[in-house]
Amino acid sequence: MVAARRRYLTSEERWMTHIPEWLPFLVATLTTGGLLAVGRLLQRTRRTLRAVGAERDTAAAARRNAESERDAAVRRSAELDAAGAELLAETRHLVEERMPRLVTHLAHQHVAVPGLKHPALAGQEVDRLHRAALERLSAAVVAERDRVDQAAQAVMRGATTVIQAQSYRLQSRIERMQHRYDNADLAADLLELDLLNEQNLRRVQAAGVLCGATPGLTRSDSHLGDVVVGAQSRVPGYHRVQVTSQLDMPVAVVARAVEPIAVTVSELLANAVHHSHGTLSVDVSLHQAESGACVVIDDAGVGMHRDEIEFATRMLSGQHPLLLSELGDPPRSGFATIGRLVRQHGFSVSVDKPAPYGGVRAVVFIPGHLLTVLDQETRPMSAMAPPVDRRPVAEPRPSAALDAPAALAEPAALDAPAALAEPAAAGEPGAPGPVASPAEDPAVSLPRRRRRRPAAPNRVDHANPTNHVNHANPTNQGTQVDKLDQVDQAAAPEGAAEPENPEDTRATWAAFQSGTASGRAAAEHDPANGAAE
């Protein structure tokens, strides 16, 4: 612009040598035009300058914005980095600490599972997800543990069932041999083998029951004394066990509960024998209770700690789900085994009562619905069972029982607990049993040969006792076999209810004998008789 003007002035100077008339006009015009153009130029320049200024302002603001945004982004990035590191650390904590500890906790309850490493995360999404992960892990571990445990139990069941069956076969074989051979040395070996086999059998059977098998043997109704002595026979230290019976009637266990109760009592006895010194005895007593019967096992051993009693009570309740892996090593399987049986059969076992000898008192309570009463004549106890405390009323006369079945204590009646509570019910005055029972009681009656069939004619003789003269009477109704008894009982004095003793018998026979002798002696010395012969 300045240059242009300078150029114009230069041309003007050129034109000063000869100035035409139109020149002023032209100059004016040009000046005006120039001024106008300059004005316009100025305007335009000004506008341009304004625009540039505005642009500059805008750019600065933008830059400021950008800077603040950049700062914010940097801060945010730092924050995110920190959060990421925190998350990473938390996740590492989860993987390296919390998850292993949770797995340990599932096996050993006393191990605590740690919480979040960064408490600030509590309640956040991360925390929830981590918790969910732990729960999933826990569920998976528990499910897998159960599955493996069940599999192990199934394997054990399969194995024990087979071994148990073999042991029963061995038992039968040994028993047959015991009856066949009576050489003393051989018999001693057979008895020893029998004991070893019984102990094996107990172990195998208990292991099977622990793993959910049945006791594996169905018996018929059996006397409670036999069940307990049978259980005693399966324990290594059975010599130290003293069984006494306080029962006053032949209480028996119903078939389905015989083997479970035998297993239970044998496990308790094994515990008692194992945890008491080899010179101490273990007392077992059988009691009748209001609504059932009790087997009480007392040992004078070391007793149990509170923890052990707690463990035992939990196991004996039968409510605790059973895992082989929880039984420890060596496994404490006895109480767990009993717990299984308790749950299946409905009797109960307790070990938390105070023990009289400082050891453990274990009480097996058998409710009335698992009990019955057996007739001693048709189903006698084994010779090894502790004798029932015999009250005359408790034992109905067998022949009377055969004549009048109502006199027998019916097993069904025993289902009602009241029947157990009233032992005299078997021999109420209306029943013929107690009337004749004095003659049946071995303690007070005449000696007689045991028989397996009813001998009614002999009973008649009992009821109408006669003196020895009547036995010579050919009209006697006794059979040939019965006469043997009658010879034994020939000296029955008058009155059947009178107890007779051997002294009386001997005196009677002695009198008879001396009378005969003196009679013969007199006859020999009598010459008239001698002549008659």
Place this chain on the structure above:
Amino acid sequence: MSGRRSERRLVPAYMATGGRAAPSRNTFDRLTLLSAAGGPLPGRLAPAQRRLAELVNGGPLSLAEAAAYLVLPVSVVRVLVADLVDLGVLHARAPVPRAEQHDPRLLERVLSGLRAIR
């Protein structure tokens, strides 16, 4: 009796003697005749000993018969008998010698006579 035999025993035989199979005196066999010595039974008898004593109280029995009644092996009952004889509860007598037994031919004739009657 027969029903019991077919069933698996609950109480093994060694419980009768505590595992002993060697009698204190070795003079008993299956035919030994057992009879009660009379007098009250001692208080401290094992259940099997008491059962045997009560059984013999009912009249003389041979050892084999007693074993059958008790459902026990003869070897075990021999031990019980020896114990009871030692305690003075039982008398054991050797079996009646063959010479004093009845003539089998006579018994056979009686038997055939009885059969003829029937």
